[in-house]
Each structure stands twice: as structure tokens, then as C-alpha cells.
Amino acid sequence: MSTTVTFPEEYKGDVRLIVAASGILSARELEITGETYDATSLAAEIAKGTYSAVETVTAFCKRAAICQQLCNALTEICFAEAIEKAKKLDDHFNTTGRTVGPLHGLPMTFKECFHVKGYDASNGYISRCFEPSTTTTPVIQVVEKAGAVVIAKTNVPQTMLVAECENNVFGRTKNPVVSHLSCGGSSGGEGALSAFRGNALGIGTDVGGSIRLPAAFNGVYGYKPSIGILPFIGYAASGWTGVNTGIPAVLGPLAHSIRDMKLLTETVRATQPWLFDPAVIPGAMEQQPPAAKEKPIVGILTQSGVTPHPPVLRAIASAKSKLEAAGFETRDFTPHAPSFSAIREISAQLFTVDGASYPRRELAKAGEPVVSSVVKFGFWDMPRKTHEEMWAWNTRKGEMQKRMLDAWQVLGIDVLVCPAAPHAAISPEETTKELYTVVWNAVDYPAIIMPFTKVDPAIDLKNDAFEPKDELDKKIQALYDPELMAGAPVSLQLVAPRLQDAALLRYAEDLDKVLNGGD
Amino acid sequence: MSTTVTFPEEYKGDVRLIVAASGILSARELEITGETYDATSLAAEIAKGTYSAVETVTAFCKRAAICQQLCNALTEICFAEAIEKAKKLDDHFNTTGRTVGPLHGLPMTFKECFHVKGYDASNGYISRCFEPSTTTTPVIQVVEKAGAVVIAKTNVPQTMLVAECENNVFGRTKNPVVSHLSCGGSSGGEGALSAFRGNALGIGTDVGGSIRLPAAFNGVYGYKPSIGILPFIGYAASGWTGVNTGIPAVLGPLAHSIRDMKLLTETVRATQPWLFDPAVIPGAMEQQPPAAKEKPIVGILTQSGVTPHPPVLRAIASAKSKLEAAGFETRDFTPHAPSFSAIREISAQLFTVDGASYPRRELAKAGEPVVSSVVKFGFWDMPRKTHEEMWAWNTRKGEMQKRMLDAWQVLGIDVLVCPAAPHAAISPEETTKELYTVVWNAVDYPAIIMPFTKVDPAIDLKNDAFEPKDELDKKIQALYDPELMAGAPVSLQLVAPRLQDAALLRYAEDLDKVLNGGD
Known part of the structure; x- marks a missing residue:
């Protein structure tokens, strides 16, 4: 069985169809990564013991690897480390009968501009390559503590201030749904990978549409929160800080369902992120008047x-x-x-x-x-x-x-x-x-x-x-x-x-x- | 009876002692404006019918006038209009048996940088004199609706960015407690007037200490809220907006007790100011984890x-x-x-x-x-x-x-x-x-x-x-x-x-x- 997928240049359609045809994923791996589950229901199955963290992470790493060959969505790749972390999660689960948290075993990806210790955060600038991060961005630490496993970082445009996804380090990312079209940006790698189901949940950033356009162009869900909802401290900037320009950036999920975005948001908010990020607003989601109406206008x-x-x-x-x-x-x-x-x-x-x-x-x-x-x-x-x-x-x-x-x-x-x-x-x-x-x-x-x-x-x-x-x-x-x-x-x-x-x-x-x- | 108080140049002490000695205020007016009451208890007396709004407002206007002669704390003076408004409050009270709101009959003052329709908001700049405001700042509209009566605006320093209180239009404000000392700034007029008990409650602004230093120097209470607590929209700027410099200004009360500051803040927040000021944070005071501890560390x-x-x-x-x-x-x-x-x-x-x-x-x-x-x-x-x-x-x-x-x-x-x-x-x-x-x-x-x-x-x-x-x-x-x-x-x-x-x-x-x- 070949592990390389050749992308036919003349192909104009939905490259995701190649996944099943490639034979690289087993039937069970196709099930784990397929339409059957969103992150919420997948986490529930893992928590029931239906799937181990290792097989879940492995399945998504395989699918992400295919996406990389077809769409060029990834930047830093942490598959080996991810599988090691998944083993520890399984050990914990097998020993205690419990998950470590609500994201236990979920393979996640992050936009290139977040720090993962030991990996570059070049944002596609040549000058920043081969300078591995010495810290991990706090929001990643939070989701890891809740059981998520980072499998890769994803591509961005040069400058991160355009709605495309191309730079001199990683090249251009393709839209997996209609591969000759733009994947959008700046969280273009996240959008493409999410549509390819190469992750269970991903995180991008948005200062003008950078979560929402890739979500829209690739046909997945995306959520740009208000400023102060999710902790943004400690990321790798690619421009002067937004507080000065008057329009700060925020981070938020790209996902396969609304409830997955809620799961991510509530998991992060439950850690009281205002205790480690000065920009986060306490109580802003937990207690908020006016409460949501039964039937909104x-x-x-x-x-x-x-x-x-x-x-x-x-x-x-x-x-x-x-x-x-x-x-x-x-x-x-x-x-x-x-x-x-x-x-x-x-x-x-x-x-x-x-x-x-x-x-x-x-x-x-x-x-x-x-x-x-x-x-x-x-x-x-x-x-x-x-x-x-x-x-x-x-x-x-x-x-x-x-x-x-x-x-x-x-x-x-x-x-x-x-x-x-x-x-x-x-x-x-x-x-x-x-x-x-x-x-x-x-x-x-x-x-x-x-x-x-x-x-x-x-x-x-x-x-x-x-x-x-x-x-x-x-x-x-x-x-x-x-x-x-x-x-x-x-x-x-x-x-x-x-x-x-x-x-x-x-x-x-x-x-x-x-x-x-x-x- | 003379209505002019001559301030002896050699006087070095507490000029507030002159109020009772001057004979300008009646015993009842001294009681209304004196230490017996803070705004909270005074409002309660007005609501019981002990004092009318007109006599309350008149008493404070007299006291503010003496403060003006001794300390030069005021800029724009609205006494006549204030007494007219107080009459309407009394009419309402006498007809309905009810107050119009929690601040009914309370004489208030505002720092020069707020707009009161028909009065200048020069901030002590010569170029801005004789250009009356065409609108009233929303927070003033809010307190007026709750029954407060604006009797005057108060002095500021040129530039509003120093902790003194002097400009070419209105001159320098003196500290009523020890009159040869600075009244602080930039809300210096508010600090001096509040210590003189020339208002029941006042509002200043603070970007570096401008509420707190006058409060401290003149011995009154002052509260600088977090950004987004009280509505600041529609004031008369005296510098480029703070969002760009990274340190925005806020408004807040100078008062005679903590509970007066609470009364003002809760009265304003009860109007859901996030519905008219985009910078106000909904729910930030009403529902906030963690709740205050019984005994704080x-x-x-x-x-x-x-x-x-x-x-x-x-x-x-x-x-x-x-x-x-x-x-x-x-x-x-x-x-x-x-x-x-x-x-x-x-x-x-x-x-x-x-x-x-x-x-x-x-x-x-x-x-x-x-x-x-x-x-x-x-x-x-x-x-x-x-x-x-x-x-x-x-x-x-x-x-x-x-x-x-x-x-x-x-x-x-x-x-x-x-x-x-x-x-x-x-x-x-x-x-x-x-x-x-x-x-x-x-x-x-x-x-x-x-x-x-x-x-x-x-x-x-x-x-x-x-x-x-x-x-x-x-x-x-x-x-x-x-x-x-x-x-x-x-x-x-x-x-x-x-x-x-x-x-x-x-x-x-x-x-x-x-x-x-x-x-």
C-alpha cells in the first residue's frame, strides 16, 4: 500500500473524495475522522472507551497528512509527539477509568501564529525559520490540560493581513472542497484542514475576517468571539498590536458544529482565563444580561x-x-x-x-x-x-x-x-x-x-x-x-x-x- | 446681610469654616449641606418630604457660590436653571407623592469636560469660549432622569493632563481644607467643591489619577471604575482619544461616602448604559464571578x-x-x-x-x-x-x-x-x-x-x-x-x-x- 497520494493537476473537484479511495485510512479510521462525529460526540465516544486516544490521534494524523499532500495546509507537524501524548492519555484513562478533561483525546490544530514549544512560529517569514518557540501559548496549555492533543500548526498568508493563504516559506494552501479556488485567510490552513476533517477542532485568529472567511470558503463553522472572551496572550505577533490601531485581533475556533465551538469556548472559560490573561473579561459569558431570548428576533x-x-x-x-x-x-x-x-x-x-x-x-x-x-x-x-x-x-x-x-x-x-x-x-x-x-x-x-x-x-x-x-x-x-x-x-x-x-x-x-x- | 465673602489673603487654614460665619446660609441650609448627610441619606430625607428639592438645590447653590468666591472651583454656573428644574421635581413629588428616581433633588456638579446644553465646554481653552454645547452628555441625561439637578461645572487644568487645576480662562482653584495647598487635578474643581460640600455628588474623569488625586488632596471619596463600567460617550475631549494611546480615560464619582458612589454607579448601571454607549460592558457589575468574599485578604x-x-x-x-x-x-x-x-x-x-x-x-x-x-x-x-x-x-x-x-x-x-x-x-x-x-x-x-x-x-x-x-x-x-x-x-x-x-x-x-x- 502506497502512503503517498499523487494529486492530479487537472483535478478540479472535491479532493476529500481521495481519502477513502487512497486506502491509507482503515475503515475504523475513516469512521473516526468522518461525518459521523463532531468533536463533541467523538469526545463522548472516547470517554466511553469506544476509541482510544492513540487510535483517534493516529487516524487524524493520517488524514491531516493526506490533506497536506493535496492542499498544503500544514506548517509545523507534531504527529510523533502527539501520539506519545495520546498514549499517556490512554494510560490515565485505563488506570483511572476517567478522562483528564472534556477534550480528552481530541486532535487539535492551531494557526501558525501560536507558540508550541520546540516548533517554529515563523508565520511564513523566512527570517524567523529555525527559531523554535521556547514557550507554549497559554490557550494551548489550557486545551492540553483538558485532554486535547496538538497534531500540527497550519498555514497563513505573508503579513497575516490578507484573506489569502500564501507565503514564501510554506507556499499556498488549496481549498479542499473545490481545489482550484482560494481557501481564504488568514486562517486558511485551519479552514482547509477542518473541511478535510484533518482535525477534530482548530483555532484561528481574526482581526478582519481571518477565522470567518476560511470557515465560509471551506464550508465549516467558525466563531469570532468578542474581545475579552478567549485568552489571546502569548501568541507570535505578525504585526503591531491591535490595541494601538483600535481593532484588536481575537482567537476563536473553526469546527464541525456549533456545539463544538461551544465546547471549546466553555472549556477554556471554565479555567477562569481572566486569572492569567489581563485582557479577558470575567463573567462575560457566564452571567450576562439580558439572557438569551427563547425566540430571538x-x-x-x-x-x-x-x-x-x-x-x-x-x-x-x-x-x-x-x-x-x-x-x-x-x-x-x-x-x-x-x-x-x-x-x-x-x-x-x-x-x-x-x-x-x-x-x-x-x-x-x-x-x-x-x-x-x-x-x-x-x-x-x-x-x-x-x-x-x-x-x-x-x-x-x-x-x-x-x-x-x-x-x-x-x-x-x-x-x-x-x-x-x-x-x-x-x-x-x-x-x-x-x-x-x-x-x-x-x-x-x-x-x-x-x-x-x-x-x-x-x-x-x-x-x-x-x-x-x-x-x-x-x-x-x-x-x-x-x-x-x-x-x-x-x-x-x-x-x-x-x-x-x-x-x-x-x-x-x-x-x-x-x-x-x-x- | 452681605452676600459677598471676602477672602483674606493671609488666611492659611480651612476656609470652609467661613460658611457658617458668613450668615449667608440659614441654619436649615447649613443642616442640608452639612456633615449630617451624605447624598444617600439626603435623598432619603427628600423622598420623605423633609426637604423640598428647591430648598435643597438653593442651599447647595449658595454654598457653591461661597466656594467659588473662596476657592474658584466653578466654571459654568447653572443656578437659576437648576432651581427651575427643582421646582418641577417638587411639583411631581407633590402631585404624585413619588420621587422621579433615586437621585431626586440631589444637586450635582460635573467636571468642565462634560456637555451641558447651552453652556460652554471650553476645558479652559480661550479658543473654545462662547461656543455653547448643543447637546448634553448622555451620563448627565441619565442622572437628570433619575432626579439629579446639575448646578454647575467645575474647573480643570489646561490640557487636563496634569494633577493641578489652572488655566487661562478660569484661573487656579484652591484647596478648601488648607487653602495655600494644591487642590490636585485634573478634576480639581470637583475635589475642592466636594470638600466644601458645595454639591451632594460630583463627577470627574481619570486617566492617570484625575479623580483620585483631587479626592485625596481635598479629603473626599473618589472612585475610578474599570473601563466599561460607566458610560463616557459624548464628552468634550481635551486630547486625542485614549484608545490609541493604550490608556483610555474613565468617568467616576467624587462623593461624601462609599455608599454615595455606589448609589451613583448603580443608578447609572440600572439604565443598561451598554444600550447607548458601545464601550460599556454589559453585566460587568451586575453578575460577576467571583463574588465578593465575606472577609477579603x-x-x-x-x-x-x-x-x-x-x-x-x-x-x-x-x-x-x-x-x-x-x-x-x-x-x-x-x-x-x-x-x-x-x-x-x-x-x-x-x-x-x-x-x-x-x-x-x-x-x-x-x-x-x-x-x-x-x-x-x-x-x-x-x-x-x-x-x-x-x-x-x-x-x-x-x-x-x-x-x-x-x-x-x-x-x-x-x-x-x-x-x-x-x-x-x-x-x-x-x-x-x-x-x-x-x-x-x-x-x-x-x-x-x-x-x-x-x-x-x-x-x-x-x-x-x-x-x-x-x-x-x-x-x-x-x-x-x-x-x-x-x-x-x-x-x-x-x-x-x-x-x-x-x-x-x-x-x-x-x-x-x-x-x-x-x-
């Missing part, structure tokens, strides 16, 4: 600024109908929402206050070139701002936060359904920065990506009567190509007000049942 | 970096003994605390990232000179920083936040007693920036000032054997002059971890009973 935002492509418009309309049919009251948020275009511009200016001085410095150290996907995204050449200009942009951001808060109050909605981007997964280097994600970083509202449908060329026809509002609208609409994008996941973004994370996770479970028929 | 910090003057050292030692005698466990925090000197330096650098470009611009508009107290304080000539330098300082701040959190965990303390400053009220322009307040802004811990004792030349002798640690320590110790400072209030600062505001207010009430014999 659902806002629907179809577009703001940039017109979404036909499959995205269909997804929003279909979600609205299904929710109404299930007895949810919906209210149209589009006319009330503050201008997303304005918030995108403010955010872009704030992300580039330094004129990209940090990544330029990192690249200069090794004399490496900037990659084309970073230049094309549009942040790279934005000018450096003075303090006074930065403060003016931050003042505008504050005004937008107020307008957003007021709009939610006026409309009286509890949760919002909106696009993640104006398009589904698109050709690499074509991902626009005119996204529907960055707005929620700018106002610090928690947001969840929920897979919902796929691009279907038979029904998602090009709109030949499209009347663009401006050049940008025209340009982005012109990117729609139903044949090219056929089969690409189309996801919904669910949003709740700042720090209403507990309510959002509850609402998302309810909406998922209605929209995806889960139970 | 009390940390004692005597000094860090700068050695406090003898009366301050006596106050800390005496508080420790009294708390131990009352059965509280105390633990010495000084050897565990991260260096306050380092945090002071980081904060000073962050406050001046713009090289004071904002106040320089404001002064230039009217061609007015910077006042000497601003120059002497030491921030004025600090150099402008690059983005990269600012980020480096913010990174150091983050490290200090982590060290502070760890130190509290290691020592296992719930609340900390420490100095407010190395000295009590001092000669104007001598207040040092080597304070014990700014550290709690840098790490965002809530802090309360509690009056405790007074400088007593008979026991607080100069320490002739003092061995300075460095030039700064020598310089500051040399400022101690027992005869000059005789009678100056010496206060304690009580601190709890970030967002443990509810617990801090509870602990402060308990400690106040032990230390000040309150009930």
Missing part, C-alpha cells in the same frame, strides 16, 4: 455597499424564508445598517497606520520578496498615517460603533443574518477586501459562520440585468463565474451585539436546526 | 519606587494595624508588586505619543500661552513618538499588566491598600507625576480613594535619617514640610482587580467601617 442584512453574487443573495433569501416558516420574526436590517463601505474604509486605514512597517521589516531581514497575493489584496501600498490621522480614523470608528448600536436598538433585533463576503470561494488572489466580516471587528460584535448551501450553476445564474452602483460594485459583480465556482460552499454569518457571545451561540444552535436540519 | 503596598512622605507612611501602617486588629488577614504586596516606576514611565510615554500636539493646537488657535503648572508637571516637553515607539511602549505596558495580574494571583489578595501619592496636598505646581494612581489606569484596575487622617506636624516628623534610593527619591522626599502641610488630608487608595468593581465597592464599605468608624 432575526435581522436580515442582504447587502451594504457591495452587492453580493447571486448564490449569496439566494442564500440570504432562502435563510429568511426558512426562518419565517419556522416561526421566527425577521426584520430587514439593510436600510438601518450604517454604511459597511464606510466601516471597511475606516478599518483599512486603521490596519495600515504604520504603512505596513512591521511586515516590511520582517521581509527585509531575509531579503525576501512580498508575495503577489499580498500586494493584490490592496493593503500593502496604503500610506502611513500620522498620529493625528490615526486618531481621526479612530474617532470615525467610534461614531460607527455608536450608529451600529443605535441601529440594533431602533430595529429591536437580537441576532443578525448577513453574508460573510460578497462572493463564495473565488480564484486565488481574487478575494476582495470589500468583505462583510471586518465590520464586526470594528464594532467588536461576536460573529459565527454557518455553512448553508453551495454554488449551483443551474440556479445561480449570472444577473445580466445587474446595474452596478459604482465601479467597485461592477468590478466585484464581474468576478462571478458560476461554472468556475460550482460546488463552492455558501455560508451565512450570524452576529449578536458586543459581548452577547453566550446568547449568540445559543441562537446559532437554534438557527442551525432550522437551516441545516441538525438536531 | 488585604494586600498592603507601602511604596514602590518613590518613598512616600512620613504622614503617608504612617497612614498605611496605621491602616494595616487597624485592619489586623479587626480580624482581616493582610499580606505585604510591596516585594511582589511590579515596579511602579517602570509603569509610571510607560504611562508618561504613552500620554505623550503626540508630543502634546492636541493641546498645542488648541492653544495656538487663540495664541494663548501654556501655563506654568502644565510645564512644571513634566509631560509638556516630552518628545513625540513614532508608531513603532508607541507600540513598543504599549508592548511593555502589556507585560506590566501580566506581571500585575500574576503578582495578585501569587500573593492571593482580594483588595489592596496603597498610597494615592507619595505626598499629601502640596504647594501648587509642586505635585509630582510620580504618583501611585496612574499604575491602576495602566492595568485598568478599579480604585477608590478613602479619606483617613491628616498631616500632624507633632507626629509626622521629617525623617532626617532618610536615605534616598536615587535623585528622584531625594527630590520628592525633600518636598515634605510638616508645618506647611499641617492639616492636609491623608488618604488611602483601595484597589481590586480589573472589573471587580462590585466587589471593590463592597470591600471599601467594610474597610471604611474599620478605618473610619462609619456604620
Whole structure:
């Protein structure tokens, strides 16, 4: 039996189909890593003794290895160490009859920007290679204590500030669902690996959509918490700290179900992370008024600024109908929402206050070139701002936060359904920065990506009567190509007000049942 | 009867004694404004019908007017309008038998930097005079709705970034307790007026000690909440917004008791201010683990970096003994605390990232000179920083936040007693920036000032054997002059971890009973 999978260059489809065909995983390993389980139910089986930690970790390592060959999603690989750790978990379980914690035996991956002692955290910069981390990021220590096993770290774009996934150290990651399309970014490796089911649970980071776009483009769940929910201390930065630019990054899960994201979040919060990370807010999820409503009022935002492509418009309309049919009251948020275009511009200016001085410095150290996907995204050449200009942009951001808060109050909605981007997964280097994600970083509202449908060329026809509002609208609409994008996941973004994370996770479970028929 | 009080230039003592002697207030007005009541008990009397809102407001307006003549504490004066509003409150009360809210009839004042529609918010800048505000700051709207009556705004220093209280528009405010000493700042007008009992309750702001130093220097209570507790939106800025410098300002009460600060805070929080101010944290006080302990473990910090003057050292030692005698466990925090000197330096650098470009611009508009107290304080000539330098300082701040959190965990303390400053009220322009307040802004811990004792030349002798640690320590110790400072209030600062505001207010009430014999 060969252990190498050759990826046919002409292959245009769902590369995940190769897993079963390859013969590398046993039937039992296919079962462990397959659709039967999410992390929650898999952990329950491990806790019952159905599967050992070693066989679970081994199965996912094999699948992750195949993903690596087909999609190039991994950076640092810890398979051997992971299996050793799994043995210890099994020893504990066999001796005591108990798990070490709620994540016992679950194989996890982390975005490249986290530290795992003994492995690089280069973030794809040549200058940082072969400098192993001397510490492990606290959130990883927390999940390890709860029984999770780190099997690998995953790929990121150069600069970590674009929604692609390419750098000079690790190359480009591919989308496993439609392999010629972008996997998104910056947590692109996580998104691809999760869709490939190469992990049970993964962690990415998000300052403008970096968890949510890979989740959306690869068709998995993703959750960007409010600032202060999950502990972010001790990661490997790839830019100046967000507190200064006014839009801090957060970490959060990419997963196979809403309840898996809840499991991860509640497991971490149960350790009282405010006792080791000064930025974490005590009590923010545990006790929070107002409590989640039995039946939330659902806002629907179809577009703001940039017109979404036909499959995205269909997804929003279909979600609205299904929710109404299930007895949810919906209210149209589009006319009330503050201008997303304005918030995108403010955010872009704030992300580039330094004129990209940090990544330029990192690249200069090794004399490496900037990659084309970073230049094309549009942040790279934005000018450096003075303090006074930065403060003016931050003042505008504050005004937008107020307008957003007021709009939610006026409309009286509890949760919002909106696009993640104006398009589904698109050709690499074509991902626009005119996204529907960055707005929620700018106002610090928690947001969840929920897979919902796929691009279907038979029904998602090009709109030949499209009347663009401006050049940008025209340009982005012109990117729609139903044949090219056929089969690409189309996801919904669910949003709740700042720090209403507990309510959002509850609402998302309810909406998922209605929209995806889960139970 | 004369209505003008002449302030004798040679007078060196407690100018509040002049109030009763002046004959301007009736016996009943002296009772209303006197030591008999704090805001909580006064509101209870008004609610019982003992005093009308009009006579309460009139009494405080008279007293505030005397304070203005003796101490120059006020900026904008709204007495006539206040009495009109009080009439409406009385009408409501007489008609319905009910108060409009928990602050019914309480005369309040606000620091100059808040907007009251129809009155200037110049912050002492000549260029901003005669431009009345067109809106009222939301927190004022909230307290007015709860029945409070705004009678005046109060003085601030030019730039609002020094612990003095002098500007070219309104002049300098004096300390009513020992009138030749500084009233502190930047909420200096509030501190002086509160000590004079010219209001029932006041609101200041604090980015480095601006509520706490005036409270300490004038011998009243003051509370700097954590960021996100009280709504700060819609005030009149006097510098670039704090989010960019990494140390945002907050507002909070100066008051005559801990329970008054609790009354104000709970009244505002009850309106769910997160529904109108995006920066307010929902649930942060209402439901917060861990709940306050029955008997907190009390940390004692005597000094860090700068050695406090003898009366301050006596106050800390005496508080420790009294708390131990009352059965509280105390633990010495000084050897565990991260260096306050380092945090002071980081904060000073962050406050001046713009090289004071904002106040320089404001002064230039009217061609007015910077006042000497601003120059002497030491921030004025600090150099402008690059983005990269600012980020480096913010990174150091983050490290200090982590060290502070760890130190509290290691020592296992719930609340900390420490100095407010190395000295009590001092000669104007001598207040040092080597304070014990700014550290709690840098790490965002809530802090309360509690009056405790007074400088007593008979026991607080100069320490002739003092061995300075460095030039700064020598310089500051040399400022101690027992005869000059005789009678100056010496206060304690009580601190709890970030967002443990509810617990801090509870602990402060308990400690106040032990230390000040309150009930």
C-alpha cells in the first residue's frame, strides 16, 4: 500500500473524495475522522472507551497528512509527539477509568501564529525559520490540560493581513472542497484542514475576517468571539498590536458544529482565563444580561455597499424564508445598517497606520520578496498615517460603533443574518477586501459562520440585468463565474451585539436546526 | 446681610469654616449641606418630604457660590436653571407623592469636560469660549432622569493632563481644607467643591489619577471604575482619544461616602448604559464571578519606587494595624508588586505619543500661552513618538499588566491598600507625576480613594535619617514640610482587580467601617 497520494493537476473537484479511495485510512479510521462525529460526540465516544486516544490521534494524523499532500495546509507537524501524548492519555484513562478533561483525546490544530514549544512560529517569514518557540501559548496549555492533543500548526498568508493563504516559506494552501479556488485567510490552513476533517477542532485568529472567511470558503463553522472572551496572550505577533490601531485581533475556533465551538469556548472559560490573561473579561459569558431570548428576533442584512453574487443573495433569501416558516420574526436590517463601505474604509486605514512597517521589516531581514497575493489584496501600498490621522480614523470608528448600536436598538433585533463576503470561494488572489466580516471587528460584535448551501450553476445564474452602483460594485459583480465556482460552499454569518457571545451561540444552535436540519 | 465673602489673603487654614460665619446660609441650609448627610441619606430625607428639592438645590447653590468666591472651583454656573428644574421635581413629588428616581433633588456638579446644553465646554481653552454645547452628555441625561439637578461645572487644568487645576480662562482653584495647598487635578474643581460640600455628588474623569488625586488632596471619596463600567460617550475631549494611546480615560464619582458612589454607579448601571454607549460592558457589575468574599485578604503596598512622605507612611501602617486588629488577614504586596516606576514611565510615554500636539493646537488657535503648572508637571516637553515607539511602549505596558495580574494571583489578595501619592496636598505646581494612581489606569484596575487622617506636624516628623534610593527619591522626599502641610488630608487608595468593581465597592464599605468608624 502506497502512503503517498499523487494529486492530479487537472483535478478540479472535491479532493476529500481521495481519502477513502487512497486506502491509507482503515475503515475504523475513516469512521473516526468522518461525518459521523463532531468533536463533541467523538469526545463522548472516547470517554466511553469506544476509541482510544492513540487510535483517534493516529487516524487524524493520517488524514491531516493526506490533506497536506493535496492542499498544503500544514506548517509545523507534531504527529510523533502527539501520539506519545495520546498514549499517556490512554494510560490515565485505563488506570483511572476517567478522562483528564472534556477534550480528552481530541486532535487539535492551531494557526501558525501560536507558540508550541520546540516548533517554529515563523508565520511564513523566512527570517524567523529555525527559531523554535521556547514557550507554549497559554490557550494551548489550557486545551492540553483538558485532554486535547496538538497534531500540527497550519498555514497563513505573508503579513497575516490578507484573506489569502500564501507565503514564501510554506507556499499556498488549496481549498479542499473545490481545489482550484482560494481557501481564504488568514486562517486558511485551519479552514482547509477542518473541511478535510484533518482535525477534530482548530483555532484561528481574526482581526478582519481571518477565522470567518476560511470557515465560509471551506464550508465549516467558525466563531469570532468578542474581545475579552478567549485568552489571546502569548501568541507570535505578525504585526503591531491591535490595541494601538483600535481593532484588536481575537482567537476563536473553526469546527464541525456549533456545539463544538461551544465546547471549546466553555472549556477554556471554565479555567477562569481572566486569572492569567489581563485582557479577558470575567463573567462575560457566564452571567450576562439580558439572557438569551427563547425566540430571538432575526435581522436580515442582504447587502451594504457591495452587492453580493447571486448564490449569496439566494442564500440570504432562502435563510429568511426558512426562518419565517419556522416561526421566527425577521426584520430587514439593510436600510438601518450604517454604511459597511464606510466601516471597511475606516478599518483599512486603521490596519495600515504604520504603512505596513512591521511586515516590511520582517521581509527585509531575509531579503525576501512580498508575495503577489499580498500586494493584490490592496493593503500593502496604503500610506502611513500620522498620529493625528490615526486618531481621526479612530474617532470615525467610534461614531460607527455608536450608529451600529443605535441601529440594533431602533430595529429591536437580537441576532443578525448577513453574508460573510460578497462572493463564495473565488480564484486565488481574487478575494476582495470589500468583505462583510471586518465590520464586526470594528464594532467588536461576536460573529459565527454557518455553512448553508453551495454554488449551483443551474440556479445561480449570472444577473445580466445587474446595474452596478459604482465601479467597485461592477468590478466585484464581474468576478462571478458560476461554472468556475460550482460546488463552492455558501455560508451565512450570524452576529449578536458586543459581548452577547453566550446568547449568540445559543441562537446559532437554534438557527442551525432550522437551516441545516441538525438536531 | 452681605452676600459677598471676602477672602483674606493671609488666611492659611480651612476656609470652609467661613460658611457658617458668613450668615449667608440659614441654619436649615447649613443642616442640608452639612456633615449630617451624605447624598444617600439626603435623598432619603427628600423622598420623605423633609426637604423640598428647591430648598435643597438653593442651599447647595449658595454654598457653591461661597466656594467659588473662596476657592474658584466653578466654571459654568447653572443656578437659576437648576432651581427651575427643582421646582418641577417638587411639583411631581407633590402631585404624585413619588420621587422621579433615586437621585431626586440631589444637586450635582460635573467636571468642565462634560456637555451641558447651552453652556460652554471650553476645558479652559480661550479658543473654545462662547461656543455653547448643543447637546448634553448622555451620563448627565441619565442622572437628570433619575432626579439629579446639575448646578454647575467645575474647573480643570489646561490640557487636563496634569494633577493641578489652572488655566487661562478660569484661573487656579484652591484647596478648601488648607487653602495655600494644591487642590490636585485634573478634576480639581470637583475635589475642592466636594470638600466644601458645595454639591451632594460630583463627577470627574481619570486617566492617570484625575479623580483620585483631587479626592485625596481635598479629603473626599473618589472612585475610578474599570473601563466599561460607566458610560463616557459624548464628552468634550481635551486630547486625542485614549484608545490609541493604550490608556483610555474613565468617568467616576467624587462623593461624601462609599455608599454615595455606589448609589451613583448603580443608578447609572440600572439604565443598561451598554444600550447607548458601545464601550460599556454589559453585566460587568451586575453578575460577576467571583463574588465578593465575606472577609477579603488585604494586600498592603507601602511604596514602590518613590518613598512616600512620613504622614503617608504612617497612614498605611496605621491602616494595616487597624485592619489586623479587626480580624482581616493582610499580606505585604510591596516585594511582589511590579515596579511602579517602570509603569509610571510607560504611562508618561504613552500620554505623550503626540508630543502634546492636541493641546498645542488648541492653544495656538487663540495664541494663548501654556501655563506654568502644565510645564512644571513634566509631560509638556516630552518628545513625540513614532508608531513603532508607541507600540513598543504599549508592548511593555502589556507585560506590566501580566506581571500585575500574576503578582495578585501569587500573593492571593482580594483588595489592596496603597498610597494615592507619595505626598499629601502640596504647594501648587509642586505635585509630582510620580504618583501611585496612574499604575491602576495602566492595568485598568478599579480604585477608590478613602479619606483617613491628616498631616500632624507633632507626629509626622521629617525623617532626617532618610536615605534616598536615587535623585528622584531625594527630590520628592525633600518636598515634605510638616508645618506647611499641617492639616492636609491623608488618604488611602483601595484597589481590586480589573472589573471587580462590585466587589471593590463592597470591600471599601467594610474597610471604611474599620478605618473610619462609619456604620
